[in-house]
Amino acid sequence: MSRATAPYVVYGAPPSLYTGKTRSYMRKMGLPYVERLPSDPAYAERVMPAVGKLWLPVLEAPDGTLVQDTTQIIDYLEACEPVASCYPAGPRQLVAALLIELYGDEGLTRQAMHFRWSFPDYNGRFMAMNIGRLFSPTASEDEARAVAAGTMRHLAGYLPAIGVTPETIPVVEAQYFDLLAVLDAHFLHHPYLFGGRPSIGDFGLMGPLYAHLGRDPYPAMLMAKHADRVQRWVERMNAQEIDSPEFPGLAPAFLAGDEIPQSLQALLALVARDYLPELQQSVAMLNDWLTVNAVEEGAPIVPPGTRNTLGTIAPVIRGVPHPQRMRHYPLWMLQRVTDAYDRLAAPDRQAVDALFAGVGLGDLPRLRTTRRIERRNHQEVWGAPVESR
Structure with a gap:
């Protein structure tokens, strides 16, 4: 049973990709919630000023806490609620x-x-x-x-x-x-x-x-x-x-x-073929950018008013270059993968290595940016430099 004293509020929308992720989690975990559209007056009055722009979804907890990112919404709820965790133990x-x-x-x-x-x-x-x-x-x-x-x-x-x-x-x-x-x-x-x-x-x-x-x-x-x-x-x-x-x-x-x-x-083999090249180029591009640009810990990765990218990449996927803006947010999520890997005991890391090597993902656990990416106050910011492994 939920510990919430009142329903959560999910500010979202039916066609919103990330609302679909959050809504599914709320339902599967049996958490009480109501969904409200961005046309709800509370969104313009309280939510959007707090999160900085029109983001969907945003979770509002009964105590007024606002959580904007879907991954952080799930982690917040996993910490607050007696749910059957969606994170496998193996x-x-x-x-x-x-x-x-x-x-x-x-x-x-x-x-x-x-x-x-x-x-x-x-x-x-x-x-x-x-x-x-x-x-x-x-x-x-x-x-x-x-x-x-x-x-x-x-x-x-x-x-x-x-x-x-x-x-x-x-x-x-x-x-x-x-x-x-x-x-x-x-x-x-x-x-x-x-x-x-x-x-x-x-x-x-x-x-x-x-x-x-x-x-x-x-x-x-x-x-x-x-x-x-x-x-x-x-x-x-x-x-x-x-x-x-x-x-x-x-x-x-x-x-x-x-x-x-x-x-x-x-x-997993499909992920290796179709998405790993983009991650590899994104990490390489960001690390190259950091060698010639000084950054301050805690500063926004992409300052307000910019085009929300540090540059472009063109990963070759199935033999075809895909020119695109480099997006830094996926590298924050990649960090979650490598952080989980790093917390494993040596035999468990070896088991992951063997699995990933067999599907073409052998390089992924060592795919790291030279600076941490953190999320604070509803945005990505520079973290501390990463020590060489």
């Missing part, structure tokens, strides 16, 4: 789950944005109504379209900055269909990534696979057509109960013995 499962959270949160951005914004004939009206009615829930169709038009142009125009171009679109789409095939094969035999209950990796995947790819008309049709077990997992992740009648008698627990089934190893 070392291989834990590090793999954290990596899959990173992949879901950040590595599927191109697929989520492409399938939402590159098909206006299928998705256009749906998105106009969804966005326009966030701020005016009872708006007429014409009113909603007028409210949404500027936001939709801005978001669709963002595609090249994240690496979605005519040259990369065939790769972006092939990656998505390969992901559906891998996940469909896994969910045929397991209700969740690591067995009988959802992990932090499941919640990371839930954001893009529900809010964009499982809800927008065009990609939702593709998911239903090509990956019915993935669609079923999305339904399951939106249910409050475990919702796994296909697996009678299965305990709501992570797989015993720190098992990583072959079907999940196939997902």
Whole structure:
């Protein structure tokens, strides 16, 4: 039972990728909450001034505490509430789950944005109504379209900055269909990534696979057509109960013995092929930038008023360069993976090393920035220099 004296408030939105992640966690953990749109007066009056801009979602605890980042929301709730933790205890499962959270949160951005914004004939009206009615829930169709038009142009125009171009679109789409095939094969035999209950990796995947790819008309049709077990997992992740009648008698627990089934190893191999090059280039670019730029601990990584990037990268993925802005936030999440790895005992690190070497991720545990990235006051800031290992 929750320790909360009143329901939590989640300021979010139905089409919001990260609200989908947070909402799923709240439901699965049985936590009392109400969801409010950014049109709620409290959002403009109290929440947005506190977090600095229009961020979704934001969690408001009964005591007034505001938490903005979805990963930090989950960690806050794990610390406050007597929930069945979404972090597996097994070392291989834990590090793999954290990596899959990173992949879901950040590595599927191109697929989520492409399938939402590159098909206006299928998705256009749906998105106009969804966005326009966030701020005016009872708006007429014409009113909603007028409210949404500027936001939709801005978001669709963002595609090249994240690496979605005519040259990369065939790769972006092939990656998505390969992901559906891998996940469909896994969910045929397991209700969740690591067995009988959802992990932090499941919640990371839930954001893009529900809010964009499982809800927008065009990609939702593709998911239903090509990956019915993935669609079923999305339904399951939106249910409050475990919702796994296909697996009678299965305990709501992570797989015993720190098992990583072959079907999940196939997902890790996909992460290695399709996302590791971007992480490697991002780390290299940031470390090169730090050799010629002095920074102060605690200072924002990207100062207010800038374009929210320190430079550009062009990782080669499936033989095709993907020019894009380098995003530093994924490196904060990568740090969570390597921090978890570092806390392991030597035999457990060796077990993770063997797993990762077998799927093409052998370099990942040693992929480090030369300065820590921290999150303070709802933004990323420079941490302390990292000692050489």
